Amino acid sequence: MKAALDGDDRVRVEIVTADAAAEDFGAGLPAADLVWASRMVHHLPDQQAGVARLAGLLRPGGRLALAEGGVSARCLPWELGVGAPGLQDRLLGLRDAGFAQMRTEITGAVSMPYGWNVALTRAGLAEATSFSVLTDHPAPPTPAVRESVVAWLTGLSERVGERLGEPDRATIAALLDRSADTYIGAREDIYILGTTTVFVGRR
Ligand SMILES: C[S@@+](CC[C@H](N)C(=O)[O-])C[C@H]1O[C@@H](n2cnc3c(N)ncnc32)[C@H](O)[C@@H]1O
Structure with a gap:
């Protein structure tokens, strides 16, 4: 996505x-x-x-902002009373392993053994810096947080797919069963806590 300031300060956004x-x-x-x-x-x-x-798309003085990294959202208590404790840590570990595999399977993949601010600097941008935005929806959850946590668990478990062991798969089925006592969306102790990091450099 690109955005430009028109002369009268209106922002013109162009989706590419x-x-x-x-x-x-x-x-x-x-x-x-x-x-x-x-x-x-x-x-x-x-x-x-x-x-x-991406840096080459900028006018002189323009900025490139990359949302990368950050701290993945956490949503669950460590012990749920169903399945083995530590479910979300196992899910996030499997997700990270899947990410590493995704990188190795990309045809022509080149390693980048440094962080995004360094990548911005190496792309010729100045003043490379970063900031992080906190997402914090503490327990007890609102209805919207309940639905978001259900969507988060659904998406994360689909993403790790067959890497997930059968016991954890059964636990997740129980947590996502809206008619069961174990339904995750009905709990008072779920939450969303994570950060998004944005790296910015100027041409
Ligand atoms: C993890 S999703 C992020 C989606 C969204 N931008 C966000 O932050 O939630 C990765 C996105 O990268 C896009 N993508 C992957 N390879 C790409 C490429 N070669 N050129 C442009 N977009 C690409 C995918 O289409 C997908 O939308």
Whole structure:
């Protein structure tokens, strides 16, 4: 996504659908004040080249913002009374292992053994820095938090898929069964706590 300030200070936002791994990515687009890419660059074979391509979309003085990293949301108590304690730690561990495998399976993957602020600097951007935004919806949960936690557990368990052992799979089925006493969405002790980190550099 690119955003530009018009002369009268209105923000003009342009949604661009394109392959950020392609050599001609962004060709023909007007230079932008802001390029925002959220959790996308880590899917590219050559992440550093992708950052450089995104940086190339900026006008002088424009900023590239990358939402990457951060601290994954936690939503559950350690012990749930169903299945073995520590379910969310196992799920997040399996998710991370899946991420590592995803990187190794990308054709032409290039390692980037440093952090995103360094990647911004190596892409020729100045003042590379970062900040983190806290997401904190403490227990007891509102109805919206209940639904979000159900969606989080559903999405996370689908993502780790067959890596999940049968006992944890049975636990998750019990937690997601809306008609059962074990339904996660009916608990008073669920919450959402996590952070999103944004790395910013200026051309
Ligand atoms: C983890 S999702 C993030 C979605 C959303 N931006 C967010 O922050 O929630 C990864 C996104 O990267 C996009 N993506 C993966 N490879 C890409 C590529 N080569 N060019 C452009 N987008 C890509 C996918 O289409 C997907 O939308």
